[in-house]
Amino acid sequence: MSKRRGIEASAAVAEAVAAANVDVIAAYPITPQTHIVERISEIVADGILDAEFICVESEHSALSACLGSAAVGARTFTATAGQGLELMHEVLYVTASMRLPVVMVVANRALSGPLNVWGDHSDVMAARDCGWIQYFAENAQEVYDLTICAFRIAEDHRCLFPVMVNMDGFHVSHVVEPVELLDRDAVASFLPPNRYPLPLHPDRPVTMGAFAPPVLYTECRTAQEEALRATFPVIKEAWDDFANRFGRRYAPVETYRLDGAECVLVVMGSFAETAAAVIDRLRDAGKPVGLIRLRLWRPFPFAEIRQALSNARIVIVCDRSISYGGPGGPVCSELKAALFGHAHQPRIVSFIAGLGGRDILPEQFASMVDRATEIVERNLPVDYEIIGVRQ
């Protein structure tokens, strides 16, 4: 049914786009996402994928072209990173409010300045509230699988939202790993054809992207928010069906060695794999630690995260971006908001690490556990700490 190949994660995304039989790709190359669209352009030029590849002059145009393409009912893909996502910013909101099922892979990158092309989560955090479904892949296989799933989720008539698949720039995007590629028939059985309910068509004119005055805007926004929250079971259903067909299971909140864990690390993105290795080592040394890999970022999995943390005494959240002048890392803020006012109140410690492409080493995860324990037991007045900063 499928073959396993050594392939770069970015090329795996291109293979997923081909396997999903995408109709239109509009993209502008930007590091560290360039390899994705470079490979897609080759696949289209070689005739392997019968699609329209629109070369545009900016990311704002890339997503605008995708918006138009999705509006006529074409299966549509783009990819970007960092500053490119910033340049798309206003169209991100428009795509979501128009409920157009565009799929985008973001190779997460730091934001300028200073100019930095390496990985962190500043770009996606700046796009947090744009109304897209957003989730994270930790390695090449995951980004391949989750890109295919993204089309199914986005185009489902119970959903109809754009989906952003995040993978860490360089740490995932540029790494060659063994990936099990699915054949097109298998993907087609999982991914029905895109049937956008009200596509632009001269025989059935509608107006898309109209304005809403104060008397309507609140109702439009409420409808969008309710609809985004209602996508949660559709996302889970797609992931479960993928698991049943292909054997790889994804969940909004994935837990690792939580049995008896008093101290729980929460990590989003590829560094969760490093953290998992550290958890093994600390468990072997008798420390009651566990790990939560937060996969689904929007809609935020409130109930699942509360359930997963229901026995934790100390929760450590490791963010890869800073909310300047704010309460610490954005993931930590969400987590605190999710637990506030609920019966079980673990102590939550916020660390920021892995900015602008810097590694988070295994010993740093281990030291986070020690430091968090110290902060909690000595009741130190710490809002958050930045790991590994020279001072």
Place this chain on the structure above:
Amino acid sequence: MAKKDFELTWQEIPVGNIVLEPGNAAEYRTGDWRSQRPVVDRSKCVKCGICFSFCPEPCIVKDEEGYYEAELYYCKGCGICAYECPKGAITMVQEEH
């Protein structure tokens, strides 16, 4: 539209805020934005049509006698017609409500 826009609940908003009746912008009453309305003094008006040309809405129409009047269903009360009138024939009058 069966219901007026101010009657729609969020559950009744079409997916993606799509407008299913194209060309219905003509139904949209912009006149209720207005705090002042233009009143023409026909003894001063020379029927030059400058108000008609400058109206950004454009809601000023020519009547059978050749005078220009604003269609108040659309007139936002911006006052550009009064500002541009070379004869000072248009006065902006405060709306009652």
